[in-house]
Amino acid sequence: MKQKVDQFELKAKLFRGFGDVTRLSILESISEEEKTVTKISEELDQSQSNVSNHLSCLSECGLVKSRKDGKNRFYSIGDKRVVKLLKQGDDILSDIAEGIYSCVNYKK
Amino acid sequence: MKQKVDQFELKAKLFRGFGDVTRLSILESISEEEKTVTKISEELDQSQSNVSNHLSCLSECGLVKSRKDGKNRFYSIGDKRVVKLLKQGDDILSDIAEGIYSCVNYKK
DNA sequence: TCAATATATCATCAATTAATGATATGTTAT
DNA sequence: ATAACATATCATTAATTGATGATATATTGA
Numbered sequence A, B: 001m002k003q004k005v006d007q008f009e010l011k012a013k014l015f016r017g018f019g020d021v022t023r024l025s026i027l028e029s030i031s032e033e034e035k036t037v038t039k040i041s042e043e044l045d046q047s048q049s050n051v052s053n054h055l056s057c058l059s060e061c062g063l064v065k066s067r068k069d070g071k072n073r074f075y076s077i078g079d080k081r082v083v084k085l086l087k088q089g090d091d092i093l094s095d096i097a098e099g100i101y102s103c104v105n106y107k108k
Numbered sequence C: 001t002c003a004a005t006a007t008a009t010c011a012t013c014a015a016t017t018a019a020t021g022a023t024a025t026g027t028t029a030t
Numbered sequence D: 001a002t003a004a005c006a007t008a009t010c011a012t013t014a015a016t017t018g019a020t021g022a023t024a025t026a027t028t029g030a
Helices: A002-016 A021-029 A037-044 A048-060 A080-102 B002-016 B021-029 B037-044 B048-061 B080-102
Strands: A064-069 A072-077 B064-069 B072-077
Touching: A002 B002, A002 B021, A002 B080, A021 A037, A021 A048, A021 A080, A021 B002, A037 A048, A037 A072, A048 A064, A072 A080, A080 B002, A080 B048, A080 B080, B021 B037, B021 B048, B021 B080, B037 B048, B037 B072, B048 B064, B072 B080
Parallel strands: none
Antiparallel strands: A064 A072, B064 B072
């Protein structure tokens, strides 16, 4: 049972990667094409450091990968299954969006 | 674009439902068979109020459903796709578990 | 009715975490 | 070499959120 809890801790941590608007937006933003930090921060209207922080977190976890090209570093999704998972989120959401929206326990 | 951000906000909120050990454990615990609050709190060794709080949150969002039977209320997963999504989490995790584990930005 | 059991609610506290701003590192072109 | 650009790092702050404990509500059986 202890092992299960540890497993769930990791799994929860995985899902938390998708559980923040900024991080999720980053993932969605690079799910089609690789992008630089600057490009992403412009698109999301978020500070460079914030995006960079999230990206380093996502990289460390293996959710995104990156390649360096001169001054730039291009980020992209590290595993196809991540994209698939995000798509499935949409699928569920299409049915329960209203409930999620009205959930007061979480702000945004 | 604004609409997309709103969409991502909901989606992030959805994933946050799975992004906490206690909530995730609750979902996993009732994914096979419906259970009462008391049963779940015993299993997870969590207080009744904590489990109940999470369940009301999960219910509101439509992630779990419940039926009342006398003094008891039995909770179960609200949508098959939720179980599927959780399973896919395992799938991804089997490959990137180490990265997730060593991610220092999040505690547990 | 009253006690026992099961669950819900809710304010408060403690812990977690996202964002900011400042600074550091690395790369390219002049 | 140095200015300009791109990214990373990190301490601090502000906001969010999970857990607790107390209490309220509901149901059943004696």
